[in-house]
Amino acid sequence: TVKSNAGRVNLFFNVTSKTQKQDGNVLTLDRYLSVNADCFKELVSAGMFEMKTISSFGKLLPGEKAAALKTYPQEDTPGALGTEIMNGKNFSDEELINNLDTVPCAVYEINAAEAGDYDMTVFTAPSNPSYVASRMKMAVKVNDSVQILSGVDDSFEGGESSCRSWCIAVLTQIRKTNCKISLKEGINKISLYALEPQVVFEKF
Secondary structure, eight states: OEEETTEEEOOOOOOOOOOOOBTTTEEEEBSBOOOBTTOOSEEEOBTTBEEEEEETOSSOOTTOOOEEEEEESTTSOOSTTHHHHHTTOOOOHHHHHHTGGGSOEEEEEEEESSOEEEEEEEEEOOOOOSSTTOOOEEEEEETTEEEEEESSOTTOOTTOTTOHHHHHHHHHSOEEEEEEEEEOSEEEEEEEEESSTTOEEEEO
16 A cells, blocks of 8 residues: 555555456356456447557556557547547537447447446546546447546646546556446447547456
8 A cells, every 4th residue: 555645545456357258259247247458349440540459558467468449540539529629629428429420439248147237447548638628538338328438537637746536547557437337138238439549448
């Protein structure tokens, strides 16, 4: 445990990871599942934008081999609204959702043993926003339900020691974004969208 302006942060920990591949990257969920970003069923491009893997990148356990996922080209914000987002315009969640078909994504298939509501944590690289209005936005689509998530909140200040979330990201080298999802029994389709180029998916 390390003391910092962010409080006490545990840097070393043991994790029981349960990742299973079955039937062409269909993953089985039985209460708990850890999915590396490169365990996707497919990558879906959108125009000039696509998601690519970055080998051996991220916060990995000893001996673990995995790859992160990032949207390219990285100098542009993906999607039909990308240029306006980079220029500082804020869009509602509804507007972002309506334009998701212009953003590339990674698709996963999860075989849930039980239907129900589940806690989901998306782990991303500890990147900082690259422009003032950026909130490191991403989208999670579970079957037909979509949520827009923000990797950082409105109070985030990169490089500012009084900003607790920045300090935690520096010390732990990861960002965690939480949400609730509903799964049906059997096969579920989960899609991850990086709505800003600095969002790099590591696992969920």
